[in-house]
Amino acid sequence: MTHWISTNEIRSRFSALMSDMYQNEVPLYGDLIDLVKDINQSTLEQQPTLHSQLQHTGELPRLSQERHGAIRLGTAAELNNMRRVFAVMGMHPVGYYDLVPSGVPVHSTAFRAIETADLNQCPFRVFTSLLRLELIADEQLRTLAEQALAKRQIFSDKALALTAKFEQNGGLVEADAQDFVQEVLETFRWHTDAPVSKSLYQALHDQHRLIADVVAFKGPHINHLTPRTLDIDAVQHNMLARGIPAKAIVEGPPRRQCPILLRQTSFKALQENVNFADADQLAQGSHTARFGEIEQRGVALTPKGRARYDQLLQQARSLLGRSPDDSNAVEYVRILEQTFQAFPDTYADLQAEGLAYFYYFVNATAASKAAHTWTTADVATLLANGSLSIEPIVYEDFLPVSAAGIFQSNLGEANQTDYASVSNQALFEQSLGAQVHDEMQLYQSLEQQSLAACLAQLNKQ
Ligand code: OOG
Numbered sequence: 001m002t003h004w005i006s007t008n009e010i011r012s013r014f015s016a017l018m019s020d021m022y023q024n025e026v027p028l029y030g031d032l033i034d035l036v037k038d039i040n041q042s043t044l045e046q047q048p049t050l051h052s053q054l055q056h057t058g059e060l061p062r063l064s065q066e067r068h069g070a071i072r073l074g075t076a077a078e079l080n081n082m083r084r085v086f087a088v089m090g091m092h093p094v095g096y097y098d099l100v101p102s103g104v105p106v107h108s109t110a111f112r113a114i115e116t117a118d119l120n121q122c123p124f125r126v127f128t129s130l131l132r133l134e135l136i137a138d139e140q141l142r143t144l145a146e147q148a149l150a151k152r153q154i155f156s157d158k159a160l161a162l163t164a165k166f167e168q169n170g171g172l173v174e175a176d177a178q179d180f181v182q183e184v185l186e187t188f189r190w191h192t193d194a195p196v197s198k199s200l201y202q203a204l205h206d207q208h209r210l211i212a213d214v215v216a217f218k219g220p221h222i223n224h225l226t227p228r229t230l231d232i233d234a235v236q237h238n239m240l241a242r243g244i245p246a247k248a249i250v251e252g253p254p255r256r257q258c259p260i261l262l263r264q265t266s267f268k269a270l271q272e273n274v275n276f277a278d279a280d281q282l283a284q285g286s287h288t289a290r291f292g293e294i295e296q297r298g299v300a301l302t303p304k305g306r307a308r309y310d311q312l313l314q315q316a317r318s319l320l321g322r323s324p325d326d327s328n329a330v331e332y333v334r335i336l337e338q339t340f341q342a343f344p345d346t347y348a349d350l351q352a353e354g355l356a357y358f359y360y361f362v363n364a365t366a367a368s369k370a371a372h373t374w375t376t377a378d379v380a381t382l383l384a385n386g387s388l389s390i391e392p393i394v395y396e397d398f399l400p401v402s403a404a405g406i407f408q409s410n411l412g413e414a415n416q417t418d419y420a421s422v423s424n425q426a427l428f429e430q431s432l433g434a435q436v437h438d439e440m441q442l443y444q445s446l447e448q449q450s451l452a453a454c455l456a457q458l459n460k461q
């Protein structure tokens with residue numbers, strides 16, 4: 001019988017290879033991993049409740065290999081093939097992020113595993129953006145950019161052939177899986193030789209550094225890899241103490257007892273040498289795109305919780321009166337903390353008010369005998385009498401305002417532009433060749449499955 005290598009295994013191998021490659025390319029990333037590992041270990045020692053929570057949800061073993069990356073693509077065809085390639089690794093498009101309102105001419109999705117068991121085996125995810133060339137005002141430059149993109153093939157023939165083989169047969173055997181991860185890794189590699197002239201690079205760069213970052217290179221080099229920390233403030237503090245130039249503002253919600261959604265901070269981009277392909281000579285230059293980032297993940301919010309989060313974040317920003325940056329960091333953090341006092345900060349309250357998603361567990365010792373048939377209507381009673389307990393479902397996705405802040409911190413704030421455009425998920429999905437999964441539906445179904453299993457267990461007793 002043919003032995004297929006599981007998609008989880010392929011993703012896991014790929015994630016490890018990517019991490020090794022990025023450590024070679026960007027040594028600071030390696031330092032960051034060490035730091036995050038130390039701080040995660042001491043956080044777990046200091047917070048036994050967090051330790052047991054992560055044990056219950058199955059996240060504990062995945063922590064040390066947990067990371068996300070980000071890439072930026074130039075054409076619909078590239079995005080379409082990227083979807084097929086990620087599917088071989090069990091990664092599917094989840095969520096739609098429109099960054100245009102924040103002045104970044106891209107829209108995006110995140111490729112990731114979907115089921116809890118798969119996520120816990122390997123939570124590797126890639127934030128994937130598609131450049132919206134149609135938003136470049138300069139028609140001549142747009143044509144040049146389109147021509148440059150039309151000439152490149154970001155996947156090797158072998159990577160595409162193995163992807164097709166997977167689609168046809170429903171799996172890859174060991175030798176093919178090994179070739180596949182090596183071949184696909186090449187797509188994400190940094191190339192010092194750029195296929196465009198220095199003047200074209202400069203013209204693209206003058207439009208927006210992001211446009212140059214996508215169009216002027218052979219492929220979508222991975223621009224950061226982000227480990228998950230359990231205490232982002234501690235890592236941030238240590239980074240600054242070690243002279244790693246972290247940005248002053250942690251994106252997302254403030255520090256809380258019960259972390260919600262996602263908090264992120266990055267350190268500045270590297271300047272890298274580039275050889276441009278000028279007609280008669282080699283022209284040297286440089287490019288900054290790649291950077292480091294860390295993140296702390298908290299509980300996934302329901303649509304109601306998310307609306308409250310968006311509203312409070314907006315409120316904090318208007319109270320500050322300007323965009324948060326290094327110069328007003330202290331004031332912003334103070335305002336943010338104050339504003340978010342309106343958001344409940346115990347898991348019990350978050351559950352009771354329907355603001356966040358939870359896994360349910362049957363508490364064996366206190367389990368209520370099935371005097372009558374328990375239903376979802378009895379959840380409050382069963383929680384109150386200790387028959388059921390909850391643990392947070394971790395947020396596996398991204399936040400558009402934070403993502404825009406991350407883009408801007410390494411692309412230069414001066415580049416912000418107001419694009420006249422509407423959010424266009426339908427266009428994105430057309431380019432992708434598939435619909436993106438709705439992340440809220442995924443969390444909701446995890447919660448429902450978990451509760452249904454608990455009720456069935458209680459009713460059997
Ligand atoms: C992606 C920025 C978004 C995050 O963590 O929010 C992102 C990019 O810079 O290409 O990675």
Ligand code: NI
Nearest residue numbers: 070226293406
């Ligand atoms: Ni990121």
